[in-house]
Amino acid sequence: MPKPNVYDLLIAGAGPAGLSAAIAAAKAGLRVAVFERSKEIGYPVHTSGGSWITELRRLGVPERFMHPIRTGKFLAPAATASFSYETPVSCILDVRGLYQYLAGQAAAVGADIFPSAGVEYAVLQDHQPCGLKVRNHGEFFAPLLIDATGVAGVLAQQMNLRGPITRYGRGAEYDFYWPEWPGDTIALLFGSLAPKGYAWVFPHGEARARIGIGVLYPEASTEPRKLLHALLARGEIAGCPLIRRAALEFHLGTIPAVPPLQKTSAAGLMVVGDAGGLISTLLGEGIRFALDIGRMAGEVAAEAHQVGRFDAEFLTRYDERWRERYGRLFAWGWAINQRLAEYDDNAWNEKIALLSQFPVEAIPALLQGDWSTPLLLALLWHHRRRLSRTMWRYFYKNMWKKS
Ligand SMILES: Cc1cc2nc3c(=O)[nH]c(=O)nc-3n(C[C@H](O)[C@H](O)[C@H](O)COP(=O)(O)OP(=O)(O)OC[C@H]3O[C@@H](n4cnc5c(N)ncnc54)[C@H](O)[C@@H]3O)c2cc1C
Numbered sequence: 001m002p003k004p005n006v007y008d009l010l011i012a013g014a015g016p017a018g019l020s021a022a023i024a025a026a027k028a029g030l031r032v033a034v035f036e037r038s039k040e041i042g043y044p045v046h047t048s049g050g051s052w053i054t055e056l057r058r059l060g061v062p063e064r065f066m067h068p069i070r071t072g073k074f075l076a077p078a079a080t081a082s083f084s085y086e087t088p089v090s091c092i093l094d095v096r097g098l099y100q101y102l103a104g105q106a107a108a109v110g111a112d113i114f115p116s117a118g119v120e121y122a123v124l125q126d127h128q129p130c131g132l133k134v135r136n137h138g139e140f141f142a143p144l145l146i147d148a149t150g151v152a153g154v155l156a157q158q159m160n161l162r163g164p165i166t167r168y169g170r171g172a173e174y175d176f177y178w179p180e181w182p183g184d185t186i187a188l189l190f191g192s193l194a195p196k197g198y199a200w201v202f203p204h205g206e207a208r209a210r211i212g213i214g215v216l217y218p219e220a221s222t223e224p225r226k227l228l229h230a231l232l233a234r235g236e237i238a239g240c241p242l243i244r245r246a247a248l249e250f251h252l253g254t255i256p257a258v259p260p261l262q263k264t265s266a267a268g269l270m271v272v273g274d275a276g277g278l279i280s281t282l283l284g285e286g287i288r289f290a291l292d293i294g295r296m297a298g299e300v301a302a303e304a305h306q307v308g309r310f311d312a313e314f315l316t317r318y319d320e321r322w323r324e325r326y327g328r329l330f331a332w333g334w335a336i337n338q339r340l341a342e343y344d345d346n347a348w349n350e351k352i353a354l355l356s357q358f359p360v361e362a363i364p365a366l367l368q369g370d371w372s373t374p375l376l377l378a379l380l381w382h383h384r385r386r387l388s389r390t391m392w393r394y395f396y397k398n399m400w401k402k403s
Contacts, residue, residue, distance in 0.1 A: 005138065005139065006141050006142070007032060008030040008301070009032045009142055010131065010140055010145050013034075013119075013150060013273075014041050014099070016290040016294065017290035018273070019041075019099065019102035020102065020291045021148060021301070022034045022111040023111070023298065024298025025302055026111040026298075027109045028298070031110070032106070033112045033140060034111055035137075036116075037116075037117070040115060041099050041103040042099030042100050043096050044251065047253055047287065048092070048251075049092050049210070050090065051093055051285070051287050052090055053088060056291075061093075062101070064097075065093055065097050067092045067205045069090045069186050071083065071085075072090065073188070074356075075352070076190050076191050076348035079349045081355040083360045092204040094204065114137060117135065117137050118135040119132050119133070119155070121158055122145060122159065130142070144268055145269050147269065147271045148273050148294065151274050151275070153274075155271070156264075162271075165258060165277075168258075169214045169257045170220075170223070170224055170252075171215075171252070171255070172212060172213060172223075172252055173211065173253075174250055174251075176208065176247050177208060177246040178208070178211075178242060180241055181209045181240050183205065185203065187238045191349075193230070194213045194224075195215070195221075195227075196219040199211075199228075199231055208248070211232070211237065213231060214284060216257055225252075256279065257337060261276045264318065264322070265316060266315070267311050267312045270300065270315060272294045278322065278326070279330070279333075281333040282332070282333035292325070292326075293326070296318060300315065300318040329370065329371075
């Protein structure tokens with residue numbers, strides 16, 4: 001009978017990355033514990049939940065958590081691009097519902113889950129992590145830890161894999177009852193209403209829509225909540241009247257706007273999700289990567305136990321796996337993100353007008369960061385004179401030469 005506070009794997013943070021790692025590791029037979037700082041899994045909500053249906057299906061997300069979207073509108077002050085799809089390609093997630101479901105899945109395969117259990121620090125033996133000190137619960141021990149604490153990166157910081165995040169996106173969002181807004185249409189709004197960022201309208205069923213603004217720091221000088229209030233005061237968004245102030249929830253969140261860490265593993269530790277900067281900074285998207293890369297970390301944890309190796313060299317295979325699948329996509333997102341932060345209204349008008357000329361099939365690949373599809377490559381070539389020189393050089397060096 002193992003001691004109650006001794007496990008094979010301890011996971012700090014029960015967001016999508018931590019829960020996905022827990023499911024994979026517990027499924028493979030490991031004794032797993034997950035610690036979550038909040039009182040409730042999936043709440044407070046700190047994400048807008050936009051994602052891609054095919055990718056989520058591949059990751060095993062049930063359809064009931066996806067609200068399908070048929071039309072996407074991109075609006076600059078003097079330009080609009082609109083794309084519609086008979087079969088929806090994107091969706092807005094029921095965030096709390098999905099995270100609760102994932103926690104249930106982790107529990108079903110044997111993981112222990114502790115809410116209201118903030119991880120304070122990693123317990124060390126000979127400079128290597130061997131456990132966690134958890135607020136309200138005491139000490140737990142395992143030869144392997146996973147840091148899934150999001151932007152906080154509590155363990156990654158302690159083990160010197162990173163410092164505090166200095167460049168990040170901060171988002172403020174109301175979840176409105178807004179029956180006037182078309183329930184199958186999202187809007188992304190760019191320009192001076194959200195300098196150094198953008199605004200969004202994400203409907204998610206039952207006449208509800210998340211209206212938010214995210215901005216990049218340290219570049220931004222106005223906080224997103226203030227910008228959001230100014231947007232709501234207009235009384236309309238994208239031509240749709242918003243007269244009643246019927247918000248049912250308010251959400252705040254922070255996402256790193258940095259490239260992935262050089263190293264996301266060390267002896268006895270793997271870093272997953274936002275904690276490792278494992279996101280696409282193109283639009284600030286991280287949920288599907290957290291799910292997929294979390295699973296990879298859980299699988300590597302099981303492999304480490306099979307051979308009894310928890311050293312830095314062995315765990316490098318985790319870095320190699322996510323880099324192989326997503327390294328290029330993250331690099332693209334990062335390159336573009338730095339450009340977008342510089343755009344003013346005129347630049348946005350020009351870019352959205354350019355976007356409106358793209359064929360409808362190219363848009364999902366473009367936004368997903370999958371820039372190696374032949375259609376997209378052909379389009380980028382066609383518009384090469386309108387792309388900036390830096391971007392063009394980047395495309396050439398990183399895509400064409402490698403594809
Ligand atoms: C405003 C905003 C909008 C976004 N919109 C989208 C979107 O539309 N689509 C998309 O794909 N992505 C979006 N993202 C990004 C997405 O939310 C993240 O990439 C994703 O949540 C990362 O998952 P994670 O599990 O790594 O981290 P998180 O979801 O942040 O989970 C980390 C968990 O760890 C817990 N935690 C923190 N510290 C501790 C501790 N010391 N001890 C124990 N637990 C701790 C936290 O409470 C949290 O539950 C958005 C982000 C923001 C901020």
